[in-house]
Amino acid sequence: MNLKQSIKIAVDAIVFGYSNHCLNVLLIKQKFGALKNQWALVGGFVKDNESLYDAVNRELHEETGIKVNYLEQLYTFGDNIERDPRCRVVSVAYFALVNSTELILHADSDAEDAQWFPIQELPNLAFDHKEIVQMALKRLQSKLIYQPIGFDLLPNEFLFSELENLYCSILEKEIDRRNFRKKILSFGIVEETDKYGDKKNGRPAKLFVFNKLKYNKLLNEGFLFEINFA
Amino acid sequence: MNLKQSIKIAVDAIVFGYSNHCLNVLLIKQKFGALKNQWALVGGFVKDNESLYDAVNRELHEETGIKVNYLEQLYTFGDNIERDPRCRVVSVAYFALVNSTELILHADSDAEDAQWFPIQELPNLAFDHKEIVQMALKRLQSKLIYQPIGFDLLPNEFLFSELENLYCSILEKEIDRRNFRKKILSFGIVEETDKYGDKKNGRPAKLFVFNKLKYNKLLNEGFLFEINFA
DNA sequence: ACAAAAGTGTTAATCTTACACCCATGT
DNA sequence: ACATGGGTGTAAGATTAACACTTTTGT
Numbered sequence: 138m139n140l141k142q143s144i145k146i147a148v149d150a151i152v153f154g155y156s157n158h159c160l161n162v163l164l165i166k167q168k169f170g171a172l173k174n175q176w177a178l179v180g181g182f183v184k185d186n187e188s189l190y191d192a193v194n195r196e197l198h199e200e201t202g203i204k205v206n207y208l209e210q211l212y213t214f215g216d217n218i219e220r221d222p223r224c225r226v227v228s229v230a231y232f233a234l235v236n237s238t239e240l241i242l243h244a245d246s247d248a249e250d251a252q253w254f255p256i257q258e259l260p261n262l263a264f265d266h267k268e269i270v271q272m273a274l275k276r277l278q279s280k281l282i283y284q285p286i287g288f289d290l291l292p293n294e295f296l297f298s299e300l301e302n303l304y305c306s307i308l309e310k311e312i313d314r315r316n317f318r319k320k321i322l323s324f325g326i327v328e329e330t331d332k333y334g335d336k337k338n339g340r341p342a343k344l345f346v347f348n349k350l351k352y353n354k355l356l357n358e359g360f361l362f363e364i365n366f367a
Numbered sequence: 368m369n370l371k372q373s374i375k376i377a378v379d380a381i382v383f384g385y386s387n388h389c390l391n392v393l394l395i396k397q398k399f400g401a402l403k404n405q406w407a408l409v410g411g412f413v414k415d416n417e418s419l420y421d422a423v424n425r426e427l428h429e430e431t432g433i434k435v436n437y438l439e440q441l442y443t444f445g446d447n448i449e450r451d452p453r454c455r456v457v458s459v460a461y462f463a464l465v466n467s468t469e470l471i472l473h474a475d476s477d478a479e480d481a482q483w484f485p486i487q488e489l490p491n492l493a494f495d496h497k498e499i500v501q502m503a504l505k506r507l508q509s510k511l512i513y514q515p516i517g518f519d520l521l522p523n524e525f526l527f528s529e530l531e532n533l534y535c536s537i538l539e540k541e542i543d544r545r546n547f548r549k550k551i552l553s554f555g556i557v558e559e560t561d562k563y564g565d566k567k568n569g570r571p572a573k574l575f576v577f578n579k580l581k582y583n584k585l586l587n588e589g590f591l592f593e594i595n596f597a
Numbered sequence: 598a599c600a601a602a603a604g605t606g607t608t609a610a611t612c613t614t615a616c617a618c619c620c621a622t623g624t
Numbered sequence: 625a626c627a628t629g630g631g632t633g634t635a636a637g638a639t640t641a642a643c644a645c646t647t648t649t650g651t
Binding site for chain 2: 602604606
């Protein structure tokens with residue numbers, strides 16, 4: 138096929154983590170080129186013999202060494218022809234979540250300067266990456282409501298108050314503690330363990346786990362997860 | 368930038384239309400190449416100086432002459448490296464709806480054989496287009512529930528029974544006629560006109576219109592459209 | 598008068614919201 | 625004993641689900 142086309146394909150990943158009651162985004166500092174020292178999303182060009190999915194996983198591994206818990210395609214950015222000043226680049230953006238026990242960055246050759254930034258305190262970003270982050274945040278907010286992906290941001294065993302806080306802070310609204318717990322427990326997909334969290338003060342709090350198998354079973358039976366409070 | 372990459376970028380459009388109580392997909396018959404005479408989605412390669420959005424609109428215009436009522440990006444297919452036997456192609460798929468008064472095809476030079484197929488009676492499709500159609504159908508089904516896009520498949524003025532039928536047939540379930548009408552009317556975004564539809568038999572039925580301006584105004588005030596019946 | 602589709606209301610059941618006090622621990 | 629966060633129940637209001645008869649027209 139002798140079509141002349143000189144558009145490059147890249148992948149970018151918006152990786153969200155949750156720590157200190159705060160949603161974080163993983164960024165890396167550009168080491169080369171005109172955009173040297175600017176912060177950008179994890180990403181890079183797709184190789185000829187590599188699927189998009191493999192490409193984004195490779196970049197995640199090379200640039201951060203992190204293990205993501207959830208990964209899905211977000212959107213393909215290709216309407217702004219000059220989004221990359223170097224040449225025409227169409228970027229397939231992915232949306233990733235990491236478990237908060239996996240937040241440690243194994244900095245690697247390609248980008249020693251991977252770093253977490255609270256979503257409220259992002260630096261200036263290269264390219265159109267600000268826009269990509271905005272879209273990813275919206276996706277996260279709407280997914281939280283009808284899919285149990287909040288658990289992918291927490292450790293395997295978590296406190297109910299952590300889950301509650303995660304919902305409140307990402308959705309930016311107050312949720313009644315009692316109604317929230319009642320609703321979540323009514324689904325039967327979150328189970329109490331007999332362990333207690335390390336706490337500073339106050340009454341000790343039980344640890345809970347998300348039963349993914351049970352959720353998948355219920356899903357097949359037509360169950361709909363939904364956390365939607367006024 | 369001297370990266371060697373030989374991946375092509377294409378766009379494809381899944382165009383849905385609704386007629387005869389039946390959801391239809393627009394396909395074109397391939398005229399050249401190894402896949403000659405196979406049916407495929409509307410689509411083609413993106414030009415270097417053209418946005419993805421412009422590319423899909425150009426292809427729609429060139430290949431079918433149709434005017435779409437709704438267009439949004441669906442998903443980017445690039446995981447199967449051999450999805451196109453000719454070379455590595457990553458395709459950005461778009462999801463489109465056409466008003467049922469616009470179903471007439473202005474067949475054009477590039478593909479005289481554009482044709483509507485009921486979703487239940489699709490022929491064999493080229494590439495991975497079957498998979499793309501499946502994903503588009505799922506998207507349509509879920510969007511119908513929480514966005515008023517059903518109206519983009521109907522004429523400007525429509526009968527309540529048409530709307531109801533559209534929901535039932537696309538979602539593949541029975542919906543109580545009284546509850547459906549009550550719910551839709553309670554939103555205040557569908558208005559009765561003083562006209563009546565052409566009917567064969569039975570009591571004459573009023574025509575209704577969707578008030579998009581009012582919907583947009585309500586949206587800004589936090590209104591949530593939702594049609595979700597057991 | 599009948600066939601065919603349009604139009605319309607009520608009730609029981611369920612779900613959602615709002616709200617405040619006691620509990621278990623560390624200091 | 626007190627400060628801190630954890631844990632729990634109930635009642636009013638809103639929403640949903642289930643359900644059948646009358647109306648208007650053409651033949």
